[in-house]
Structure formats: structure tokens, C-alpha cells
Amino acid sequence: MAVVTRFAPSPTGRLHRGHALSALIGWSLARAAGGQFRLRVEDIDSGRCRPEYTAGILEDLNWLGLDWDGPELLQASRRAAHDEALARLQALGVVYRCACTRADIAAAASAPHGRDGPIYPGTCRGRDDVMGGAWRLDVAAAHALTGRLTWQDAMTGPQPADALPGGDIVIARRDIGPAYHLAVVVDDDFQGVTDVVRGADLAAATPVQRLLQALLGLPAQRYHHHPLLLGPDGKRLAKRDQAETLASLRVAGVAPSALLAELRQHATPWPIGAPHVAGQ
Ligand code: GLU
Numbered sequence: 272m273a274v275v276t277r278f279a280p281s282p283t284g285r286l287h288r289g290h291a292l293s294a295l296i297g298w299s300l301a302r303a304a305g306g307q308f309r310l311r312v313e314d315i316d317s318g319r320c321r322p323e324y325t326a327g328i329l330e331d332l333n334w335l336g337l338d339w340d341g342p343e344l345l346q347a348s349r350r351a352a353h354d355e356a357l358a359r360l361q362a363l364g365v366v367y368r369c370a371c372t373r374a375d376i377a378a379a380a381s382a383p384h385g386r387d388g389p390i391y392p393g394t395c396r397g398r399d400d401v402m403g404g405a406w407r408l409d410v411a412a413a414h415a416l417t418g419r420l421t422w423q424d425a426m427t428g429p430q431p432a433d434a435l436p437g438g439d440i441v442i443a444r445r446d447i448g449p450a451y452h453l454a455v456v457v458d459d460d461f462q463g464v465t466d467v468v469r470g471a472d473l474a475a476a477t478p479v480q481r482l483l484q485a486l487l488g489l490p491a492q493r494y495h496h497h498p499l500l501l502g503p504d505g506k507r508l509a510k511r512d513q514a515e516t517l518a519s520l521r522v523a524g525v526a527p528s529a530l531l532a533e534l535r536q537h538a539t540p541w542p543i544g545a546p547h548v549a550g551q
Contacts, residue, residue, distance in 0.1 A: 274306030276466045277459065278332075278339070279346075281313040282324035284510025285518045286331045289470055289500040292534050296497055297468040298337045299544040309462045310339040313346045315353075315447055315454055331517040335527050336546030344462060346454055353449035356457045356487055357406065357442065363486060365413040366442055369395040370404035390438035406443040408452075410434045410482070417485040422477050425466065425493040426540065432481040440479055456480050460489040468495040472507070500537060 276297035280290055301308035312328060314320040329343065360366045371379075371394055379392045395401050396409060414420075414435065421429035434440075443449045449457075455476075459467065474496040484491055499507045508515050520530060527548045535543045 272465060274301055274304035274465050275309060275463045276301045276306070276468055277309040277311055277462055277464045278337075279311040279313050279455070279458075279469070280328055281316065281319075282321060282328060283316070283319045284324060285327050285513075285516035287500075287508045287510065287512065287515045287517065288520075288530070288534065289508045291331070291335060291517055291530065292497060292500060292537055293468055293470060294332060294335070294337050295531065295534050295543060295546070296495060296538055296541045297466075298339075298546065299538075299542060300466055300468065300495070301340075302544045303542050306465075307340040307463075308337070309341060309464065310343040311346055311458055311462060312343055313451070313454070315346050315350075315450070317347070317447060327518060331521075334517065334521060334548075335531065336548035338546075344458065346458060349454065349458055349461065350448065352457050352461065353454050356453055357449050359487060360408070360442065360453075360483075361406075363413075363416065365409050365416065365486060366406045367396055367398070367409055367439075368401040368404050369407045369439075369441070370401050371395060390436075391440070393439055396439060403445065405441045405445050407439040408434075408442050408479070408483070410437070410439050410479070413482055413486055417482060420478075420481050420485055422481040423491060423493045425495045430477075432478040434479040434482045437475070437479055442483075452476065452479055452483060456483045456487065456489060459492060460484075464492055466495060467492045468497065470499050471496045472499060495541065497541070498537065 278294040278297050298308045312325050376389055376391055379394055420432040422432040424430050441450055442453050477494055502508050502512055502515055513519060
């Protein structure tokens with residue numbers, strides 16, 4: 272099967288070196304295999320995404336010489352497919368309405384905290400009087416349907432895909448409808464992705480995404496989770512670190528070839544190709 276990789280940033284800020292590393296590894300894997308490198312702009316969170324950041328993503332990739340195959344996919348245009356996937360999960364009986372606010376969850380959760388805050392304690396699970404609100408995945412019910420699952424780490428092989436520790440995550444939000452985990456698996460399939468390349472922080476999202484694939488009957492991908500890059504302060508890069516954005520590096524006169532050379536050092540063990548940078 273031909274290798275198809277993707278770069279799937281959210282236009283909520285300018286890209287930083289960590290994004291460039293994801294894109295470089297994805298591009299290189301595709302080019303080395305004679306496959307395809309796809310671009311998806313994850314713009315479903317209309318309150319946080321901005322068209323100027325979408326333009327910035329294209330500008331930054333062009334500056335780095337990382338060309339993608341086919342038109343860029345704007346994820347918001349895929350709403351009908353995301354809704355259809357949500358309807359299938361509803362038909363399977365593995366999602367439920369949840370009207371809890373963040374404050375409700377914080378107050379209820381004397382329980383464990385995950386990476387992104389308190390783990391949802393399941394307050395609305397099993398209730399039939401919740402009308403509006405979000406949709407959550409009943410992870411235990413979902414696992415009962417699928418049985419044990421694994422996800423494929425491209426370097427280390429099969430890993431247990433147990434989504435229980437993350438709790439009943441939100442599948443569709445009250446404000447924007449179908450949300451990140453659902454949109455990502457539906458669109459990775461739509462774009463024919465075989466290999467997902469992304470930062471190690473998203474390894475925690477992989478079990479639940481594998482679970483959604485199994486529920487929806489979608490093929491599984493191989494995953495390449497690369498180490499996160501750190502800023503000068505030793506903390507992981509974030510879009511709010513203006514000095515670390517690719518746009519700022521460009522304005523400061525950093526050559527794309529210099530940045531690519533630095534990124535290459537962080538990209539072992541992946542085989543990194545040489546993008547054709549304009550003017551060099
Ligand atoms: N859109 C996500 C982000 O920018 C990445 C999604 C993914 O790679 O699965 O953090």
C-alpha cells in the first residue's frame with residue numbers, strides 16, 4: 272500500500288519549530304516512499320481559528336519547501352461527514368449527552384486528573400433527561416463492543432489501545448458540534464492516510480482515536496510520535512511563544528536550510544529528505 276502521510280495543524284496561531292518537525296518528517300516519509308503528503312487545516316473550532324493563520328500555514332510550508340499533494344483540506348468543510356459519524360456512534364449506543372460545565376466537572380472530580388485537567392467522572396452517563404449539551408463517548412461501552420484493541424507504533428510495534436484511563440471524552444461539543452477526536456479519524460480515512468506523524472503529546476490521544484476507528488469500521492494507521500521540541504526556557508514550544516514561530520525566525524533572517532538542518536538533528540530515526548527551498 273502506498274504511503275500517505277499528513278500534516279494537520281490547527282490555525283489557532285502561527286506555526287513553530289515543532290510543527291515544522293512534524294511536517295518535515297511526514298513530507299520525508301512520503302517522498303522517500305514515492306507516496307503522498309497531504310495537508311489538512313483543522314479549523315473546526317471557529318472561535319479559536321483565524322483565516323490569517325491558515326494563510327500563515329501555507330506560507331510557512333512554502334518557505335520550508337515542503338510541498339503537499341492535492342488541495343489542502345479545510346476540516347470545517349467536512350461537517351456533514353463528521354455529523355454522519357456521530358449519528359453512527361449514536362446508533363451504536365456508545366455516546367451520551369452531557370450538560371456538565373467545566374466548573375461542574377472540577378467540583379465533581381476529586382478523582383484523577385489527566386494531562387488536560389480532571390478526568391470526567393461520568394456524571395451524565397446513564398441519564399436520559401439531559402437534553403442539550405455535548406456528546407461524550409461511553410468508553411467502557413465502546414470497548415465492550417470492540418474488544419481489546421492495539422494501535423501500531425511505527426517504531427516499536429503494537430501498543431495496547433486502552434482508552435479507559437482518559438475517561439468519557441467529548442466527541443461533539445455544544446458550540447461547534449463534532450470535535451477533534453472524531454473529526455481526525457474520519458478525515459484521516461477520507462484523505463487515505465496510512466501514517467500519522469505528530470508530536471509525542473498526542474500519543475495520549477491515540478487509544479481513543481483507535482477505538483473510534485474500530486467503532487466506525489475505519490482502517491487503522493501507523494503512528495509516528497516524534498519528541499517535542501523545547502524552547503530556550505526548557506519548556507515545550509507553544510503557539511503563544513511568538514519568538515519561536517517560523518514567521519519570527521524568517522523575519523530574523525534565519526534561512527530555511529539552517530532551520531531544516533537543525534530539525535534534522537531531532538528527526539532521527541526517521542529518514543529525512545532534502546526539500547527544495549526556493550532561491551537556494
Ligand atoms: N490539529 C492538531 C494540532 O494542531 C493535530 C492533530 C493531529 O495531528 O492528530 O494540535
